[in-house]
Amino acid sequence: MDFSWGRSTSPRQSVELSSPEDNTVLQPESLEGEKKEDGSHLTRTLTPSSETKFKPEDHEFTDEREDSSSELVEGFDSGVSGFIIILTFVSSISGFMFGYDTGYISSALTSIKQDLSHKTLSYGDKEILTSATSLGALISSCFAGVAADIFGRKPSIMGSNILFLVGIILQICADKYWQMAAGRLIMGFGVGIGSLVAPLFIGEIAPKTIRGRLTVINSLWLTGGQLIAYAVGAGLTHVHNGWRILIGLALIPVALQFSFFFFLPDTPRFYVMKGNTDAARRVLRRSYRNAPDYLIDAKVKELCDMNNAVEGKNVLDKVWKMTKELHVNPANFRALIIACGLQGIQQFTGWNSLMYFSGTIFETVGISNSAAVSIIVSGTNFVFTIIAFFAIDKIGRRPILLVGIFGMMVALIVCSIAFHFLGVKFNGADAVVLHTGFTAWGIVIIVFIVVFAAFYALGIGTVPWQQSELFPQNVRGVGTSYATATNWAGSLVIAATFLTMLQNITPTGTFALFAALAAVSFIFVFFLYPELSGLELEEVQSVLKDGFNIKKSKALAKKRKKQVAAAKKKVSSSEIIEEDD
Numbered sequence: 001m002d003f004s005w006g007r008s009t010s011p012r013q014s015v016e017l018s019s020p021e022d023n024t025v026l027q028p029e030s031l032e033g034e035k036k037e038d039g040s041h042l043t044r045t046l047t048p049s050s051e052t053k054f055k056p057e058d059h060e061f062t063d064e065r066e067d068s069s070s071e072l073v074e075g076f077d078s079g080v081s082g083f084i085i086i087l088t089f090v091s092s093i094s095g096f097m098f099g100y101d102t103g104y105i106s107s108a109l110t111s112i113k114q115d116l117s118h119k120t121l122s123y124g125d126k127e128i129l130t131s132a133t134s135l136g137a138l139i140s141s142c143f144a145g146v147a148a149d150i151f152g153r154k155p156s157i158m159g160s161n162i163l164f165l166v167g168i169i170l171q172i173c174a175d176k177y178w179q180m181a182a183g184r185l186i187m188g189f190g191v192g193i194g195s196l197v198a199p200l201f202i203g204e205i206a207p208k209t210i211r212g213r214l215t216v217i218n219s220l221w222l223t224g225g226q227l228i229a230y231a232v233g234a235g236l237t238h239v240h241n242g243w244r245i246l247i248g249l250a251l252i253p254v255a256l257q258f259s260f261f262f263f264l265p266d267t268p269r270f271y272v273m274k275g276n277t278d279a280a281r282r283v284l285r286r287s288y289r290n291a292p293d294y295l296i297d298a299k300v301k302e303l304c305d306m307n308n309a310v311e312g313k314n315v316l317d318k319v320w321k322m323t324k325e326l327h328v329n330p331a332n333f334r335a336l337i338i339a340c341g342l343q344g345i346q347q348f349t350g351w352n353s354l355m356y357f358s359g360t361i362f363e364t365v366g367i368s369n370s371a372a373v374s375i376i377v378s379g380t381n382f383v384f385t386i387i388a389f390f391a392i393d394k395i396g397r398r399p400i401l402l403v404g405i406f407g408m409m410v411a412l413i414v415c416s417i418a419f420h421f422l423g424v425k426f427n428g429a430d431a432v433v434l435h436t437g438f439t440a441w442g443i444v445i446i447v448f449i450v451v452f453a454a455f456y457a458l459g460i461g462t463v464p465w466q467q468s469e470l471f472p473q474n475v476r477g478v479g480t481s482y483a484t485a486t487n488w489a490g491s492l493v494i495a496a497t498f499l500t501m502l503q504n505i506t507p508t509g510t511f512a513l514f515a516a517l518a519a520v521s522f523i524f525v526f527f528l529y530p531e532l533s534g535l536e537l538e539e540v541q542s543v544l545k546d547g548f549n550i551k552k553s554k555a556l557a558k559k560r561k562k563q564v565a566a567a568k569k570k571v572s573s574s575e576i577i578e579e580d581d
């Protein structure tokens, strides 16, 4: 994995590299000429951006920019420090739990049989068990952004671990249906907090140039968690009480994350919000070992300036002001439309209906080893998330979203037609297959569900979790809360209605509805989602200042990519010269 693009191999180069080919690239006279032990020049005068508050309206939509102190600090390390990698991996255990806990339900539903309240689960029962977690996540995600601002990112994640623990224990001991549902609900509170705070945490500790990719690591854990849940579920299908073991295994990541966080700090941004600049400095010091002290100080100051931009007597007053700012500032409001729109599209195009109920669907269409097919589907989701990891910054968010949604739409149409010819009828707990045996249409369905999974993971499964880049720091917590809540509201609706839809409007109608929603989604993305890859936070805000500016954003992103490529070239040629010397 190439984590090092856009950064240099020596401190001197990194300063020059931060804004390659810009008019604002450091001029020799702005370097103060301080020497490091190795003899290289270190310093430069601080740019205005580290001394002034950021206001989008002050920034023209231009391709000129200045090096912020963040870029300068980040430029001093070649590659990402081990400390940042550890923080990223520990916080993305939340992603794993999100995936595992939403993933195991598919096989658990087929193996619970009559273990709960001595009855066979009806479609309604299955929907309640599944959607209880989405409901819990929806409720907690409404408050998680604010909780993360009041108590901290790290305590919020550790709090989610406790909710996981309680929820999981309730489920593994359940012999009553309602105890199981309560366990799923409480576990959902934990899932909702983790789904919001982990990407926020990663976004705040990640160097800007690779923020997109580090955030996708959380999605990789997520889809990996779903895949593992399916695989373990398949292995335990015929084990007595296997579903209890399947759920109990989720305690391992919970315990690991909780213990690791005991020894790890919160984000510098949160420490600054709490006025603890010393702690912020310490975390930055560990994150960017090679950066000189004065740049670390400048970075702390930059964070303080951004924090001061949110005025208020106390935390609640600040939260209220942030919420207001989110709605009255046009750039913020556009960001909100995009963030919530993408999260809504992710859910309402139907992916999670497969995630939650693929076992039930495949069993119904006559596949004897439904668990194996479910593994192929979630494996495809995982593999294509890896592809998204490489494409998201290089190819850009817009192309992968548009291609992805279009491909999903085609796959959904084919599935809808194939279900028609397969002639299957979902009818309460017992589905009726009108044709006996497994037909060619069954194969078409499986193939196109896999195609659907691939296009989904490539774009809309991954990009919406980049949500924090849409918002400036002062409204990020509240903005991402709205977007995450939209995601869980969509997940809840799908989980609570999918099986009923199969019964009432037939599988053909259900898949056709998802295809129609995919078509509307394509239009939404085409007209409203600007290209944000490679853009600075300030630039995202100025892009959204007076419209959605799709054309201009594409041109700007292209220019930034060229600049990074040119900078890379510059580094490698200077490395060759150094080697020759």
Ligand SMILES: O[C@H]1[C@H](O)[C@@H](O)[C@H](O)[C@@H](O)[C@H]1O
Residues within 6 Å of the ligand: 102, 219, 222, 223, 226, 346, 352, 355, 381, 457, 461, 462, 465, 487, 491
């Ligand atoms: O990004 C994730 C991922 O795509 C998962 O597979 C899905 O189950 C989640 O709902 C979604 O938020």
